[in-house]
Amino acid sequence: MSTIFECSGLTKKFGSKTALSDVDLKIERGQIVGLLGPNGSGKSTLIKLANELLTPTSGQILIGGKQPGIETKKIVSYLPERTYLNDWMRVQQIIEFFSDFYDNFKPEKAYDMLKRLNISPNDRLKTMSKGTKEKVQLILVMSREAELYFLDEPIGGVDPAARDYILETILSNYNENATVIISSHLISDIEKILDYVIFLNQSKVVLTSTVDDIRDAKGKSVDLLFREVFKC
Amino acid sequence: MLTKLLKYEVKATGRLFLPIFLSLLVFAAINKILSVFHHPTWTTPSVITMIIYSIIMAAMFVMTFTVMIQRFHKNLLTDEGYLMYTLPVKSWQHIMSKLLISMMWIIASVIVAMLSIEIITYKPGTLGAILQALAAIYKQMIGHFGASDYFLLFELILGGLMTLASCILIVYASIAIGHLFARHKILSSLGAFIGLTTLSQIYLVLAFQVPRIAHFADFSLFNITSNKFIQSELIFACGFILIAIPCAAYFAVTNYILSRRLNLE
Structure with missing residues (x-):
C-alpha cells in the first residue's frame, strides 16, 4: 500500500485562534477513513487545507506525493460542507460543467444516480431544497473516478432514508485503489463503512486506529469509543 | 482550460446582459416609432417610453459595473469559490477569464448604447453623414x-x-x-x-x-x-x-x- 495523503507539522491559525495544531498524518490508499471529532475540532480546516482553499500557517501537505496544486486537484474529489453551486444553473448544465473540467468525471454515472434519487436533470438548483442540493453535490463528487475523495459532512443535511443510499453510493462508487476521507459527527451512521478512524479534538489528532483494532482490542464500537474520548 | 473558463463566464453573465441589451434596443425602437406620429395623443406614451429607455440605459451601466465586481468577488471569494478553486485551473486563468469577459461586456454596453441612440435619432441621411x-x-x-x-x-x-x-x-x-x-x-x-x-x-x-x-x-x-x-x-x-x-x-x-x-x- 502506498500513501495517498500525508501531512506533517500542519498548523492553521485564524488570527489568534488555532484551528489545527501541528498535525502529522499518513493515510494509505484503498480505505475509507473517518475523520471524526466534535464541532470545531478542525475537521473542515484540514480538508480545506488539502484542497488549497486555505493557506497553511506552517507545515506541509502531500497528496500522492505532490503539494496541493493543479495536479492534485485532478485526482481529488471534494464535497464541501456547504452549497457551492450557483443557483441559476440546471442540473444537466452543472454535469456538463463538471465533464468539461474534470477528465475523470463520468456523466452517465451522475445521470444514473439522479434517476435513482428522483431528481430531474432539468431542475434548476434555485428551486431545490437544501437536502436535494446536497444530494446533487454528492452525486457530482462521486461521479468522478478520483483517487482521493474528501467528503465533509456528507450526510448531515439529508433524511435517514437518503443517508443509507448515500453511504451505499460511496461504497459502490469507489474503486479498490481510491481512498475516501469522510468527516462527520454522526458516527453510528457511518461506522459500518469505515476501515480506519482519526479522532480530532481541539485542533489536535488524539487517536488514529483501524476500526478492527478498536473492535477487537478494545471490544467497543467506534461510536462508544468516541463518546468516551470526547465525554463532556 | 482558459477557453472553458471563458465559455462559462460568458454563459453566467450573458443571461444578465443579453435581456437588458435587447430591452434597451426595443425601447429605443418604440421611442422612434412613437415620435413619428407627432400627434398630441401620443405625447404621454412617448414620454413614458423615453423615461423607461433612460432608466434601462442607466441600469445597464450600473449593471456592467456591479457584475464586474460581483463575478470576481462572489464567484471566486465566497461559497462559489469552493467549486472554482477545486477545478484543476491556475488562479491567473481565473483572473484572466473574469477580466476579458468584463471588458467584453463593457465594450458591448457602450456599442449597444450608441446603437440605441442612433435608433432614436435616426433620420434618413444621418447614417450616411456619420459614415x-x-x-x-x-x-x-x-x-x-x-x-x-x-x-x-x-x-x-x-x-x-x-x-x-x-x-x-x-x-x-x-x-x-x-x-x-x-x-x-x-x-x-x-x-x-x-x-x-x-x-x-x-x-x-x-x-x-x-x-x-x-x-x-x-x-x-x-x-x-x-x-x-x-x-x-x-x-x-x-x-x-x-x-x-x-x-x-x-x-x-x-x-x-x-x-x-x-x-x-
Missing part, C-alpha cells in the same frame, strides 16, 4: 501618417483596451487585498482601492516628470530620429509602458493573493 465623417477622419489620418494608419488605429485600440484592463484590475487587486483581512473585508477592499488609486496617481505624476528631466538633460525622443512615423511610434511605446506597468502590478498582486494567500471561510 462620411468617419471617412473624412480616415482620410486625414492617411494624410498625416501615411500608410501606417491601420497600425495607428490598432495602437489606439490597444491603448484603450489596456487602460480599460487597468481600471478593472485595480478593482480586482483591491478586492483581493481586502480578502487578506480577517474582518471587515469589504471596508478593507474600499481602503485598498483608495490606497491603490493614490499610489497610481503618484506613479503617474512621477512618470510625467521623466520627459522634463530628459529635457533638462538635453535628451528628447525627437532627437533620435527625424522620421515622423518612428517619432510617433516611440511616443506610443512610452505610453504603452506607462499603462502596462500598473496593469501588470495589479495583476501580480491579485494573482499572488489568490494563489498563495487564499483563505475561504
Whole structure:
C-alpha cells in the first residue's frame, strides 16, 4: 500500500485562534477513513487545507506525493460542507460543467444516480431544497473516478432514508485503489463503512486506529469509543 | 482550460446582459416609432417610453459595473469559490477569464448604447453623414501618417483596451487585498482601492516628470530620429509602458493573493 495523503507539522491559525495544531498524518490508499471529532475540532480546516482553499500557517501537505496544486486537484474529489453551486444553473448544465473540467468525471454515472434519487436533470438548483442540493453535490463528487475523495459532512443535511443510499453510493462508487476521507459527527451512521478512524479534538489528532483494532482490542464500537474520548 | 473558463463566464453573465441589451434596443425602437406620429395623443406614451429607455440605459451601466465586481468577488471569494478553486485551473486563468469577459461586456454596453441612440435619432441621411465623417477622419489620418494608419488605429485600440484592463484590475487587486483581512473585508477592499488609486496617481505624476528631466538633460525622443512615423511610434511605446506597468502590478498582486494567500471561510 502506498500513501495517498500525508501531512506533517500542519498548523492553521485564524488570527489568534488555532484551528489545527501541528498535525502529522499518513493515510494509505484503498480505505475509507473517518475523520471524526466534535464541532470545531478542525475537521473542515484540514480538508480545506488539502484542497488549497486555505493557506497553511506552517507545515506541509502531500497528496500522492505532490503539494496541493493543479495536479492534485485532478485526482481529488471534494464535497464541501456547504452549497457551492450557483443557483441559476440546471442540473444537466452543472454535469456538463463538471465533464468539461474534470477528465475523470463520468456523466452517465451522475445521470444514473439522479434517476435513482428522483431528481430531474432539468431542475434548476434555485428551486431545490437544501437536502436535494446536497444530494446533487454528492452525486457530482462521486461521479468522478478520483483517487482521493474528501467528503465533509456528507450526510448531515439529508433524511435517514437518503443517508443509507448515500453511504451505499460511496461504497459502490469507489474503486479498490481510491481512498475516501469522510468527516462527520454522526458516527453510528457511518461506522459500518469505515476501515480506519482519526479522532480530532481541539485542533489536535488524539487517536488514529483501524476500526478492527478498536473492535477487537478494545471490544467497543467506534461510536462508544468516541463518546468516551470526547465525554463532556 | 482558459477557453472553458471563458465559455462559462460568458454563459453566467450573458443571461444578465443579453435581456437588458435587447430591452434597451426595443425601447429605443418604440421611442422612434412613437415620435413619428407627432400627434398630441401620443405625447404621454412617448414620454413614458423615453423615461423607461433612460432608466434601462442607466441600469445597464450600473449593471456592467456591479457584475464586474460581483463575478470576481462572489464567484471566486465566497461559497462559489469552493467549486472554482477545486477545478484543476491556475488562479491567473481565473483572473484572466473574469477580466476579458468584463471588458467584453463593457465594450458591448457602450456599442449597444450608441446603437440605441442612433435608433432614436435616426433620420434618413444621418447614417450616411456619420459614415462620411468617419471617412473624412480616415482620410486625414492617411494624410498625416501615411500608410501606417491601420497600425495607428490598432495602437489606439490597444491603448484603450489596456487602460480599460487597468481600471478593472485595480478593482480586482483591491478586492483581493481586502480578502487578506480577517474582518471587515469589504471596508478593507474600499481602503485598498483608495490606497491603490493614490499610489497610481503618484506613479503617474512621477512618470510625467521623466520627459522634463530628459529635457533638462538635453535628451528628447525627437532627437533620435527625424522620421515622423518612428517619432510617433516611440511616443506610443512610452505610453504603452506607462499603462502596462500598473496593469501588470495589479495583476501580480491579485494573482499572488489568490494563489498563495487564499483563505475561504
